[in-house]
Amino acid sequence: MRLWSRELWQLAGLAALGVGLGSLLGAWALGLAVGLGATLAIHLIRLRALYRWLTRTPRAEPPVAPGLWGELFDRLYRYQKAQHLIQNRLQARLERIQQSSEALRESVVMLDRHGDMQWWNSAATDMLGLVAGHDRGQHITNLLRDPRFVRYFAGCDYAEPLTLISPIDERCILEYQVTRYGDGERLLMARDITRLHRLEQMRRDFVANVSHELRTPLTVLAGYLETYGDLADTLPPRLGRGIGQMQAQASRMQNLVNDLLLLSRLEIDQGGEDHARLAPEALLERIAFDARALSGDRHVIEVEVEIERGEAGRAALLGSEAELQSAVSNLAFNAVRYTPEGSRIVLRWRSDASGGFIEVEDDGEGIDPMHIPRLTERFYRVDKSRSTASGGTGLGLAIVKHVLLRHDAHLEIDSHPGAGALFRCAFAPVRLRP
Incomplete structure (x- = not known):
């Protein structure tokens, strides 16, 4: 002033x-x-x-x-x-960020809000074939033209990575992950998972081959045990009890081998050949009948089927009837095995503009939410002693997960101790048919 x-x-x-x-x-x-x-x-x-x-x-x-x-x-x-x-x-x-990015083995590509490439590290040059003087400013889909990547990038849902063959080397398998930052900019990262992919393939082949080889000796063993079981009255009591236990364990091993073979087929086979229009009502009625038969003398377990009667509720489902019956049966049979007497199990179908839903709900003991993220892992058990006694293989929910992935669907689980459990198979609208 x-x-x-x-x-x-x-x-x-x-x-x-x-x-x-x-x-x-x-x-x-x-x-x-x-x-x-x-x-x-x-x-x-x-x-x-x-x-x-x-x-x-x-x-x-x-x-x-x-x-x-x-x-x-x-x-x-x-x-x-x-x-x-x-x-x-x-x-x-x-400069430090660029130097650290250069030191990464993973490809790093910086994209602007329009999806145009602005900068990338040397790993992206080697892995994706980018040329500094030619590709800068180009849209990412001009380089990665695979329709699956184009849909992945345009869909803006990057919760899960995308696995594709390298655009410059068919022997290389890449995993792409997109992250949003700033004002609509995106960061594309790609890493070489060829070795992991080969190891996973070896594991699948090993499980499939071993399961297939076990099938024949188990069949022979079960046949002889069944013959000896018919003669149990003529055998000493101690030997008769042992044959009964062997029959139970052989049956359990056969179920485990069958589930392993089914899971291996779901992982290897792309599927889709037997997909057809099916009625959810008839599917749930057959599963409910099998669930009542599984409950045996536990007549106090009530198994019901609920179907929406509105216009949207009459929508049919496009999929493999055998695979969907296997998946929903696993959910229903788990409910029967792990639900105490006096419980009620409901198999429900409903549909709306957001898609179709098959639900299996019970009012049993429920599950602690801490276990829910791991329930679809192979052989994961909430209560090992109870699961073993029930005769389960520990692969049921893993099979459900893979079947749903092949049907543009996912599994949702809602449960709390003492409040029952709800398992929901959520199908995308493209799977509904009038």
């Missing part, structure tokens, strides 16, 4: 001096004009010095000037130094 007052006093002083000199010559107006012109000339000289200083590269020390102009030069100089320091820090951070 003091500087502004000083400038105003200087302007008033020059104007008064001009008026005084003009009055001595008999032309006070001309004197006033000369005083104001001198003031304007001084400011124009300072403004020209400011312009030359700002446009000079590299910039030197600021011009020396008294009063308000000197303060303005000093403030601009300090602001420039602060901005230059911030720019240096940001540049250093950017």
Whole structure:
């Protein structure tokens, strides 16, 4: 404020001096004009010095000037130094980020909000075949043209990674993951999972081959045990009890082998050949009948079927009847095995604009939510002792998961201790038929 007052006093002083000199010559107006012109000339000289200083590269020390102009030069100089320091820090951070990205074995590609490639590391050059002088600014789908990647990228649902063959080497398997950041920008990462893919394939082949080889000796063993079981009355009591236990364990092993073979087929086979239009009502009625038969003498377990009677509820489902019956049967049979007497089990079908839903609900003991994320893992058991006694193989929910993946669906589980459990098979709208 003091500087502004000083400038105003200087302007008033020059104007008064001009008026005084003009009055001595008999032309006070001309004197006033000369005083104001001198003031304007001084400011124009300072403004020209400011312009030359700002446009000079590299910039030197600021011009020396008294009063308000000197303060303005000093403030601009300090602001420039602060901005230059911030720019240096940001540049250093950017260089460190780029250096760390260069050190990664995974490909890193930075995309703008439109999906155009802005920067990538050397791993992306080797893994995806990017060329610095040619591909910069190109849309990512101009490089990765696989329809599955195009749908994945355009769908904006990046919760799960996408596995595809490398665009430049058919022997290489890549896993793509997209992450959003900033103002709509995206970061594409790709990693080579060829070795993991081969190991997984070896595991699948091993399980399938071993399960297949076990099938024949188990069949022979079960046949002889059945023959000996028919003669149990003629055998000593201790031997008779042992044959009964062997029959139970052989049957359990056969169920385990059958589930392993089914799971291996679901993992290896792409499926889709036997998909047809099927009625969910008839499917659930057959499963409910089998579930009642499984409950045996436990007649107090009530198994019901509920079907929506509205227009949307009459929608049919497109899929493999054998696979869907296997998946929903696993859910229903688990409910029968792990639900105490006096419980009620409901098999439900409903559909709306968001898709179709097959639900298996019971009012039994429920499951602690801490176990829910791992329920679809192979051989994972909430209560090992109870699961073994029930005769389960530990593969039922894994089979359900893989069947649903082949039908554009997913499994939702809602349960709490003492509040029962709800298993929901959620199908995408494309799977519904009128």
